[in-house]
Amino acid sequence: MGIKSWLSKPLASWIVQKQKKWSSDPVGTQKNVFDLLIKKAQKTTFGKDHAFDSIQSHADYCRLVPVREYEGFKEYIELVKQGTQDVLWPGIPLYFAKTSGTTSGVKYIPITKDSIGYHINGAKDALLNYVHQTGKSEFLDKKLIFLSGSPIMEKKNGIYIGRLSGIVNHHVPGYLRGNQLPSFETNCVDDWESKLEKIVDETIDQDMSLISGIPPWVQMYFDRIEERTHKKIKDVFPSFSLLVYGGVNFSPYKRKLIESIGKEIDTVETYPASEGFIAFQDIPGQAGLLLLLNSGIFYEFIPVEEYGSANPTRLTIGEVKTDVNYALVMSTNAGLFAYSIGDTVKFVSTAPYRIVVTGRVKHFISAFGEHVIGEEVEQAMKNALLKHPEVSITEFTVAPQVTPEEGLPYHEWLIEFISMPADMDQFAHDLDQEMIQKNIYYKDLIVGNILRPLVITSISAGGFINGMKKMGKLGGQNKAPRLSNDRSFATIILTA
Known part of the structure; x- marks a missing residue:
């Protein structure tokens, strides 16, 4: 030693x-x-x-x-x-x-x-x-x-x-x-x-x-x-x-x-x-x-559903509860006061x-009122991979497809696979079922035929790296958004 x-x-x-x-x-x-x-x-x-x-x-x-x-x-x-x-x-x-x-x-x-x-x-x-x-x-x-x-x-x-x-x-x-x-x-x-x-x-x-x-x-x-x-x-x-x-x-x-x-x-x-x-x-x-x-940081926590409202509830550490999503607000000895860092957290x-960090306040999909968040898509992917042990992935992101060429709108999952599912349709179905269990609003949209089940688009090897390079965000502390409420990042990945 x-x-x-x-x-x-x-x-x-x-x-x-x-x-x-x-x-x-x-x-x-x-x-x-x-x-x-x-x-x-x-x-x-x-x-x-x-x-x-x-x-x-x-x-x-x-x-x-x-x-x-x-x-x-x-x-x-x-x-x-x-x-x-x-x-x-x-x-x-x-x-x-x-x-x-x-x-x-x-x-x-x-x-x-x-x-x-x-x-x-x-x-x-x-x-x-x-x-x-x-x-x-x-x-x-x-x-x-x-x-x-x-x-x-x-x-x-x-x-x-x-x-x-x-x-x-x-x-x-x-x-x-x-x-x-x-x-x-x-x-x-x-x-x-x-x-x-x-x-x-x-x-x-x-x-x-x-x-x-x-x-x-x-x-x-x-x-x-x-x-x-x-x-x-x-x-x-x-x-x-x-x-x-x-x-x-x-x-x-x-x-x-x-x-x-x-x-x-x-x-x-x-x-x-x-x-x-x-x-x-x-x-x-x-x-x-x-x-x-x-x-050197004083923390406040805003229930996510109140974030952005005129007078949100601002809880201090003694008032928070477990298993509730909060927007994280910080006042610091660097001179930022009641500063929204943009992250959402949950106490375990x-x-x-x-x-645990559950996502970003601006990284969500709510094109149809579903308000799907990062924690939900990541947990759905984790559970789907457990059901399909032959599958491994490098990266993924999710974006809404509001105006498809035909059929109902849907959530598009852009996934860079290392090893592909033995049955892609079954993998997509299981992934969709996980999302239905995670988000009641998404379930209502699927059941009500407002959305059709999610669609998987397979991204070729290196697609996410090339997309991040195209954005000038390759390496360092940069990371790909897990989901977006528009198709800007999805378009970059698809055209990289």
Whole structure:
């Protein structure tokens, strides 16, 4: 056992004890965060515009600070970009995390001196929880690969601008830098496919123990390794023991990833966002991610059916219930207040508070009033694959076909198969039956002959990768939308 793995165990125990302390008083922890945010931002432009000095309670906050998406912050963000001090948070941010929004175009999310540490500690604590729960720490003595965006940044008016994963790359703890791959130079390559080849060059003969990244891009890395070596990943990297992932539901990718690896492997799920590090899987193998209530973020939860209404219910942590879909709203020590992150979550536990991500507030299909959400299509696909074990897939997305050339409208499932169903009609039928069980409105539309059963369109190998490339969103932290209320993404995939 090396020095890093040996030292990690007492550190992991200390971190877990700290977690137990704040998680045992979730309401008090969140109140402390709320009070600190309001106090510290009182003299900012945003604080003055919203009478922060008069806020004494959450009810006051709801009355004075409406829920906003990114567009509602643009006026303030533009001032910050010009170098104006004390706009959203005291001073100016250290960074802007540059993200590609689906409706807002490019977004600039502030990261401040107060918030950057939580981005780093979230990832670190996820690994230390794994060490504490499993007793496994030897992976820390070997090579660790992080598939991330370029760390190159530009600087404007005193603020560095770059991708979140690239920004975080600059803050990897020194004790891990010697283990980290790929090299800084390779990470700086912007073109994903060129970068991937260089990553393979640098890692193929290394003693890799941990690989981290978004599942579809990890799969691309595995595919390139297999193409070069004609071996399973376990034979190329005998020490590979832990996969850390986030950003998408793991289930659709799990089967192919495990096939590529050649053995079952431990996994840890994380929930990082440009707005803050939100949650991580604190107990391996157990569903749900521990919501980080002491990480400079005050959370509010809006029942999904009320999202977008004039005066939605805004629940705090002590008011939520399990198995209810909520739109996630955050106020942060980076200067975002009552900010709708765009994700929907569901609590699977309240002691402690653990969540699963169920979709996006704007990623749904309701062309006929059915309001099908990401969680439903992913669960339907998972169950259909269990019924058809011969089938494996790379990726899928769902879009409405409102004006077909003939017949009733339908939901089109664009699926990139690795291995095809023995009976495509039966697979489509089973998938449709799963959707009927999941969504009563969809069932009513099918039974009432408003919609016909779903239609599967098989996408050729590489179709999704080519589509993402066409959109300029190949690699890094980008991911394909699971479903859309229009056909824009479907059209890109079909014509890529």
